[in-house]
Amino acid sequence: MPSKLVAPSVIPVEAMAPVASRTRKAPKVPKDLIGKVSTQVWQELQPLKNTYKEPKRWPDRLLLDTPTLDYLVRDAYRLSQTAVVAINEPNTTCYVSECSWLELAEKMKQDLYGIQVNFGEFMNQVMSYYKLQLLPMDAPALEKYRNFSAVTIPTKRVTCGWMAAQALAIGATLISPDGHFEAYRSQGLKQLW
Secondary structure (H helix, E strand, C coil): CCCCCCCCCCCCHHHHCCHHHCCCCCCCCHHHHEEEECCCCCCCCCCCCCCCCCCCCCCCEEEECHHHHHHHHHCHHHCCHHHHHHHHCCCCEEEEEHHHHHHHHHHHHCCCEEECCCHHHHHHHHHHHCCCEEECCCHHHHHHHHCCCCCCCCCCCCHHHHHHHHHHHHCCEEECCCHHHHHHHHHCCCEEC
């Protein structure tokens, strides 16, 4: 099992073992639990205005936004090279917000995202397989959110402000392909892609 993410060009050691030497059925990878996903699932993403290059020093805390989480699980080739390297840094803790899980549940309600198991099982398998930490919406993050100066984002992704607040509250860098987060740079948000 990979420590976090297997880079697209790397084959897991388990996959290279001869079939005859495997004594038990291999566990499902989270990707196998995903059903049909609409091509419009992330249509509200805004293109990035800035280019994000590898930093001189990798952050020790990362917050994966919802599209990044989806790409990680469903199609790692859609992650930027910077995102792949950052997520795989050995001393980096990768967080996923409760808001991301709420956003995915909303996408499922809209029939834009389908899974073949119950939501709890899917969430637990993803978190365990990629060794992600759940980031709750707590009082420090809510205080950050409350104290944001006026940032207006015309988007359907209501979680943008909440995730920006969470990243700031724990001192994490946000990994996201969404240009909407660039509006929070004035608030101190760091973003990579």
